Amino acid sequence: MASKDTELFSPDLVFFDWEAQSTDEFFTKLGAELKQRGNINDGWFDGISTREKNYPTGLHTEAAAIAIPHTDPQFIEKPYIAVIKPKTPIVFQPMAGMGDEVPAELIINLGVLRDGGQVAVLQNLMNIFMDKEKTADILAQTTQEGMIDAITKYFE
Template sequence: MSTVDTSLFTPELVFFDFEASDRVDFFTKMSQILMDKGYVKESWLDAIMTREKNYPTGLAFEHISVALPHVDPEHLVKPYIAVIKPKEPVIFEGMAGIGGDIPAELIVNLGLLAHAEGQVAVLQALMGVFMEEDTVADIRAQTTPEGMVDTMKKYCA
């Protein structure tokens, strides 16, 4: 069985050409979207910004730079995985202090009910996806929310 619950990928949480001047702007806008859609509590914004400051999530792979921000389950109403292709890369700090600033071309925001061990398993599975050149090319080629969902499900299954 996959470590990623692919049912959490939904077209309503796929965004293309997302405009954000920086990660604070990104999180502020995502907070409103996720609250409006009933996924997160008001505490989500402060919690994800604090977590990102303490545990940065930017990763530079050979073929794409990504960010995998996530938050503890108590800030969620229901689980989700949001996939965002920003209009311009959004700067995230490198995970585990590696790589300095990472201009994220793709942001996969995880809202998982699993605690630390489950989140680590999902993060590792996603990292494996972003290491493959053909997989990254397929993800980059997507232009519709439905296509992105199908593609992420295919590689995360």
């Protein structure tokens, strides 16, 4: 499983120092990048915004505040996983309505097409981010290649 999933990470889909005042502003910016690369179709913004409102993806872990937004496969043209480390945290609502708002320090957007793939990747990422040392390693990255290497080495 891991090799298939890790192939979805690409240095050109790692972004640093983004700023956004809301998840909608964030999704607009990310959508423009993904559309330009042929990863998504025109329904993606509405799809991901609606899904995020209905099923929030912010996650407080002991190590960091993260968000793992995703949408339905019909909005994906070419599978991908995008990684964004914003300049300042972007507020997401908590997953399963558990706890306070999540000022996400790291956002990983899943564009997975294969059956069950999104769930498998999501579980894998949650396991990684439950580990303080792995999370610190990932958050310390300052280059696109370094970010991809740090995340993919922890995939199981």
